[in-house]
Every structure is written in C-alpha cells, then in structure tokens.
Amino acid sequence: MSTTRPPGRDVTATRYGISRDELTVLLDGEPRYRVDQVWHGLYGRLESPEEMTNVPAALRRRLAAELPVSLEPVTESISDTGDTVKFLWALHGGAQVETVLMLYPDRATVCVSSQAGCAMACGFCATGQAGFTRHLTTSEIVEQVVVAARRARDGGRRVSNVVFMGMGEPLANEAPVWGAVRRLHDDIGLSARHLTISTVGIVPGIRRLAERDLPVTLAVSLHAANDELRDELVPINRRYPLEQLLDACRDFIAANRRRISFEWAMIDGVNDRASDAVELAALCRRLQPAAHVNLIPLNPTPGWPTPGTPPEGVRAFRDRLVALGVNATIRANRGTDIDAACGQLAARAMPTQSAHPVTLTTATAES
C-alpha cells in the first residue's frame, strides 16, 4: 500500500503534484535515466513507487515516503451492473470528495471532482446544497484519475475520457484544474478532446479556457434558456447572464473550432415545457456550429423537492428539440443505485481548519 502524508507535516511534494524538474532534483545522485523510469512508472504504467521493480528497493522506499499520495480511500461502491464504480476519498484536513469510473462498451470515463463542495449553490445539485469547503490541488485531481485508471486496467480496460463533472466548479479553481489537464494530456497521454470541462457558466473562465494551448471540450450547464428561470436554477446567472455566456461560448468555438454541449437537467414542469424547447433551440442556433444538447434526467437529491421529468417527457422534449433542428441526446443514467449519478455527489464536506488534523481511517471516516 502507498504511504500517505503524515498528518500535520508540511510537505510540499506530492506524488502527482511534483514536476519533472523537481523530481530530477529529488533524484540527484541517481543515474540520469532514473527520472524517465520513475516518471514512466507513475504515469505510463500507473505504478506506485513500491511497484517499480526496475528501481532499487531503497529508492522505492524513499520515493514512497517522500512522494506521499493525497487521497485516503474511505469507501468504494459498485453499481448492480458492475460498470460504475464510485470512490469516496478523504483529503488532508478531513474534507471528502468522490470520483466515478464509468465503463461503456466503447470507452471508459472518469468523472473527477475539482473542489470539495461547491459555492455555486444550484438548488437541484447535492454538491451545491452542501456548500463549499475547499479547492482541490492538481495532485488530488490527477490521483483520482490514476486510481480509477488502475481499476479500469485491472478489468482489462483503458481510461479514454476524463470529465470534470464531479463535485465542484472547475472554472472556480482554474490553475489546479489546468495543471491536472496538462498532466492528463502530457503524461498520461489522454487526448485533449477527450478531456471535458463542465462549467456552470463562469464567463471569464470560459474566455481564458479559449486561449489555452490545448483544445479541451467544453460543456456548459445551461438548464434554462431565459434569464428569469436561469437566475433561479443557476444563481451565478445573475452575475453572468445568458447574453454574456453566449458571447463567451461563441468566442470559445471560434478559438477552438469545437462544438460545445449544453447540459440540461430535466425538471418536471420547470424547464421541460414546449416554450423551453423553443427558447433553447433558438439559443443553440445562435452558435455555429450549433450547440449539442445533453438532456440529463434529474436525479433526486435530498434538498430539492421538485421531481424530474418522467422518462416519456424527457423523450418528448428531445423529439421536440430534434424537430426544431437541434442535435439533442439523452444522457444515460449511471450509478443512481450508488448515489453516483449527476448531481448526487455529496460526500460529507468536513471543515478543513482543524488545529489538530486527524488521521482518517476507514472506520473513523465512515462513522
């Protein structure tokens, strides 16, 4: 097993946070090829230092101690069908986050968290209901992918996609998120278009994303196509209303030459009316190429009383959009039986400012 960072010890290097240059310094005195060996072990072979059998045992031990992991496993849940796995982690300081691995016939996707909790306060989202605890580091984000990728590999599968659709708002934690994107692309070797950043609509963040040097995929959680309703459902809309959001989306598409997708959680009688389809279609057409719409059947969460649109209503809304010329699909619902579906990630976010950080074991973290 990997060693975790001792509580309270101020260590800056973490296993998936250390840069290649920093690793070179750490390996000073070793043969030059060691840096490549260790780097390839960590990212190419997804090994922990203990597993790097091509590295001398003493160095393996030193690396395990000096490059601690950032995530302490708490629990793991597997859906009845076996194709969705949810990992619950404790972070240093005690906050908890979740990661979901989804195995499809043609791809394997990891859904990562970018923050413990979320400050965006969308009422229908369990993470939003819990409030914000803290940002995740690059290391904490990358490690989620590495652990899930190992699990996929154990089942003979290779992770192909990473979506920033877990807990948190990725564009409210830009630098660590971008650090993770770079590492997933440069070191793990995932293609940029298979990395999807999903945002509630932080306009300056979308604009900066458009200027980055990797053409990642952008998803925007729209949920309403007029400001009155969106102000209610997605409170950040009061700060960045639809016109500004659309402008930023247009610029992103122009810079990236990539289609974007709008996510739309279907809430019964709230955003599934004929008028909603008409407004949404008009909005999609204003983007060239027109935005793709991803309809998400609303998943139940404790703090939101309004039910989701029934399945036949979801299909009718999709058909209406298609008839209006919109490319719309219904997102397959994954992991509802293990509370791992969209918007259901609600790991308990515990306060981080403990004067005496506790060592989390599975037993204490679950109690």
Ligand code: SAH
């Ligand atoms: N903060 C980012 C990342 C979260 S992604 C964002 O808002 O895009 C998770 C997606 O699931 C978002 O589109 C979110 O709006 C949606 N979602 C949240 N709660 C949901 C729920 N209860 N049912 C279905 N989708 C939900």
